[in-house]
Amino acid sequence: MLQDWFADGLARNPDGPALRILGRDWAYTEVDALARAWAAAVAGAGAADTPVAVLASKTPEAYIGLLAALYAGAPAVPLNPENPVARNAAVLRAAGCGAVIAAPDTTGQLARLLESAPVHVVLAPDTDRAALPAKLPSAVGGARVLRADEAAASGAGGGWRPRAGSPDDIAYLLFTSGSTGTPKGVPVSHGNVSAFLAAALPRYDVRPEDRFSQVHETTFDLALCDIFPAWAGGACVCVLSRLQALDPARWVRRYGLTVWHSTPSLARGLQRADRLVPGGLAGLRQSVFAGEPLLLDTARYWQRAAPDGVLDNIYGPTELTIACTAFRWHPDQDLSDPVYGATVPIGAPNDGMAAMLLAPDGSPADRSGELVMTGPQMFRGYLDPAQDTDRFLESGGRRWYRTGDQVRRTVHGYVHLGRKDAQVKVNGYRVEVGEVEAVLRDTAGTDAVAFALDGPGGIRLVAYLLGDAEPDTADLAERLAGRLPPYMLPRHLWWLADAPLNAHGKTDRTRLREDAVHRLGHEGEATP
CATH class of the missing domain: 3.40.50.980 (Rossmann fold)
Incomplete structure (x- = not known):
C-alpha cells in the first residue's frame, strides 16, 4: 500500500524532516x-x-x-x-x-x-x-x-x-483534460504506484539526508514523483512556490537541495534568460525532467550548472502512473545523429513494463509508431468507462494502453516525436485542445478553433472565434476563467467573421495556424 512506503521513511528517519514549507519543518x-x-x-x-x-x-x-x-x-x-x-x-x-x-x-x-x-x-x-x-x-x-x-x-x-x-484498491484519483469538454478521471491503484516506486527508488538511491524540490501542484501526477520517493527513503520534501522555483540556485543553497525535479519549460526559461552560472547548482546529485520534450541544449545548459550530479529524462502519461520510461543523459553522449532530433530520448521502459509500436493502420511497427504499453503501472480504466473507447487494445493475451504518443526506437531507447492526436503539453500540463474548443464554443455561443503554438516563449494556446457578430473578448475571457484552469486559457483570442475553408468545405486549420503565427510575429509551428 502507498502509505507503507511512508512508513518505511518514518522508520528510517523518525525525527528527521519529512516536509519543509517556507522554512518550517515537519518531522x-x-x-x-x-x-x-x-x-x-x-x-x-x-x-x-x-x-x-x-x-x-x-x-x-x-x-x-x-x-x-x-x-x-x-x-x-x-x-x-x-x-x-x-x-x-x-x-x-x-x-x-x-x-x-x-x-x-x-x-x-x-x-x-x-x-x-x-x-x-x-x-x-x-x-x-x-x-x-x-x-x-x-x-x-x-x-x-x-x-x-x-x-x-x-x-x-x-x-x-x-x-x-489490497494493491488493487485505488490510491488516488486525478482528473486530466478530456477531448469532449469533460475532465477524465484516472483512478490509480496502490499496486500501480508501488510498481513505479519499486522501479524508481533503486535508480535514485534515496537517502535520509536528501532534500527533494517540489514545484508541481498535487493535481499534477509528477508531484508524486517527488513526494513518495522522498518519503520512502526518509528524505525531506522541500516545497517551492512558483517564484522560488524560478531561482533554483538560491534554493539549492538555502535548503540544501540534492534532487531537483521540474518540467523542461522551467529550465528552458532559465536558459533563455541565462539565469544559471556554471556550477551554480553545485550540490544537486540528481536532476529529473518530465512532462514534455527536453531539448539537448537545455540539458547541456543545466548540466553545466549542476556538474556534480546526473540528469534523467523521464516520460509517462497519468494512465501509466507518473513515469514509465527513463533515460540517463550524459554530456559526452553522441546524440547528434538526425534520427534523434534536438530532444533527449525518453529511454527504455521501467522494469516490469512492456512496450510495442503501432503503425497508423494498427499493425505492429518496427522503428516508429504510436507507443503502446502494458504492465503493473497501467491503470485499469477511466472512472467513466465510456472514456475507455479506443484507448486500449488486446494483444498476446494482454491488455495494452494506447498513449497517443509517436516515438522512434533507437539504440538509446525511445525518442518522442510528438502527439498522434490533438493533445498537447502546456507548461508540463496535459491539455486536450478539443476541450478548450468545446468550452469556447459553449461560452461564446459560436464556433471556435484553438491551437498550441510552439515559439521562442514556449508552448502557448491561441484561439479563433468564428461568427457573424464580434464578441466582447474581455467579457469572454473573464467567463472562460470561471470554467478553465489557468494553464488551459488561450493567451490570445481573435475573431473572424469568415473562416477560411479547405477543399472539403471544412475550416482550414492550416491557414488559421499560419495566420496565428503571423499575428504573433514569430516563426512557429503549431503542435498537431
Whole structure:
C-alpha cells in the first residue's frame, strides 16, 4: 500500500524532516501523527470508504491531507484552489467524494464549492473559533464541519491504524483534460504506484539526508514523483512556490537541495534568460525532467550548472502512473545523429513494463509508431468507462494502453516525436485542445478553433472565434476563467467573421495556424 512506503521513511528517519514549507519543518513523527488524527476524524464522522478531496495548494494540508486520506483507507482526490469552483465541484461529484480536507486559504471557496457537491464532512482550516462561523459555518451545504486543530489535539488519532487493503484498491484519483469538454478521471491503484516506486527508488538511491524540490501542484501526477520517493527513503520534501522555483540556485543553497525535479519549460526559461552560472547548482546529485520534450541544449545548459550530479529524462502519461520510461543523459553522449532530433530520448521502459509500436493502420511497427504499453503501472480504466473507447487494445493475451504518443526506437531507447492526436503539453500540463474548443464554443455561443503554438516563449494556446457578430473578448475571457484552469486559457483570442475553408468545405486549420503565427510575429509551428 502507498502509505507503507511512508512508513518505511518514518522508520528510517523518525525525527528527521519529512516536509519543509517556507522554512518550517515537519518531522516524520509529526506528519504521521497529524495524518492519523485527520484520518480518524474524517472516518469517525461518517465519511469512511469514500474518496477524500484535498483542497490545497502547496500548504501542509496538501501533503499531510494526502497521507491522511490513505490512512483512512480512501482514495485521495487533489483539488487545486486556483481552478474554477465549477470545475472543482464537477470533480467532487464525479469522484463521489464524501469528505474534504481544506487549507486555510480556501475558506472563501468552500461554501460555493459545497453548494453543488454532496460532501458529508469538511475538515476545516485551523482558524480562531470566533472567526469560524463568519468564514465557514458549522454546516455548509449539508456537510458537517470539523476543526483540524481540534482533531489533532483530541488524541483520537493516537490509536488509529491505517486500514489494510489490497494493491488493487485505488490510491488516488486525478482528473486530466478530456477531448469532449469533460475532465477524465484516472483512478490509480496502490499496486500501480508501488510498481513505479519499486522501479524508481533503486535508480535514485534515496537517502535520509536528501532534500527533494517540489514545484508541481498535487493535481499534477509528477508531484508524486517527488513526494513518495522522498518519503520512502526518509528524505525531506522541500516545497517551492512558483517564484522560488524560478531561482533554483538560491534554493539549492538555502535548503540544501540534492534532487531537483521540474518540467523542461522551467529550465528552458532559465536558459533563455541565462539565469544559471556554471556550477551554480553545485550540490544537486540528481536532476529529473518530465512532462514534455527536453531539448539537448537545455540539458547541456543545466548540466553545466549542476556538474556534480546526473540528469534523467523521464516520460509517462497519468494512465501509466507518473513515469514509465527513463533515460540517463550524459554530456559526452553522441546524440547528434538526425534520427534523434534536438530532444533527449525518453529511454527504455521501467522494469516490469512492456512496450510495442503501432503503425497508423494498427499493425505492429518496427522503428516508429504510436507507443503502446502494458504492465503493473497501467491503470485499469477511466472512472467513466465510456472514456475507455479506443484507448486500449488486446494483444498476446494482454491488455495494452494506447498513449497517443509517436516515438522512434533507437539504440538509446525511445525518442518522442510528438502527439498522434490533438493533445498537447502546456507548461508540463496535459491539455486536450478539443476541450478548450468545446468550452469556447459553449461560452461564446459560436464556433471556435484553438491551437498550441510552439515559439521562442514556449508552448502557448491561441484561439479563433468564428461568427457573424464580434464578441466582447474581455467579457469572454473573464467567463472562460470561471470554467478553465489557468494553464488551459488561450493567451490570445481573435475573431473572424469568415473562416477560411479547405477543399472539403471544412475550416482550414492550416491557414488559421499560419495566420496565428503571423499575428504573433514569430516563426512557429503549431503542435498537431
